[in-house]
Amino acid sequence: MRLSKREKHVRRRTKGRESAFTLVEVVVVIVVLAVLGSIAVPRFIDFNDSSKVAATKEGLVDLREQIQLLYLKDAVSGGEASYPSLGNLKSATKDTGPSNPYSPEGSDDSKIRKTPNNTNSANYGAGGWAYDPSTGDIRANSYSGAGEHTW
Numbered sequence: 001m002r003l004s005k006r007e008k009h010v011r012r013r014t015k016g017r018e019s020a021f022t023l024v025e026v027v028v029v030i031v032v033l034a035v036l037g038s039i040a041v042p043r044f045i046d047f048n049d050s051s052k053v054a055a056t057k058e059g060l061v062d063l064r065e066q067i068q069l070l071y072l073k074d075a076v077s078g079g080e081a082s083y084p085s086l087g088n089l090k091s092a093t094k095d096t097g098p099s100n101p102y103s104p105e106g107s108d109d110s111k112i113r114k115t116p117n118n119t120n121s122a123n124y125g126a127g128g129w130a131y132d133p134s135t136g137d138i139r140a141n142s143y144s145g146a147g148e149h150t151w
Helices: 005-014 023-076 086-092
Strands: 112-114 129-132 137-140
Touching: 023 086, 023 129, 023 137, 086 112
Parallel strands: 112 129
Antiparallel strands: 129 137
């Protein structure tokens, strides 16, 4: 079978380029990847936020159970039941609690501090945990906007 001049010319021009992608195909792939990325990134960010919430609440559960155990131990020992002092709580937790993932960068995220009397205190939002020995209340000592100081 003999090829015409036009067919020879077309074959010569396309020889070696049959496996290359066109610009349109590359642009379509980039657009598809951008759409998939725009869907995946918000889901990842939400996952990160929900893991912080879970870790903070779990830390609070651990600390509140420790406070409750110390309260009950005091009640059973025959004395008047009272919530543990800050020193007793620190001693029972070996001076640290679980990490507070909402603590400000560079702060001691596991330190247990006494609840400040007012918002001008140096401890306000300093990270770690805020404990009120008069009520036995313990909260996250951070204010990221997620509401963790109210849990």
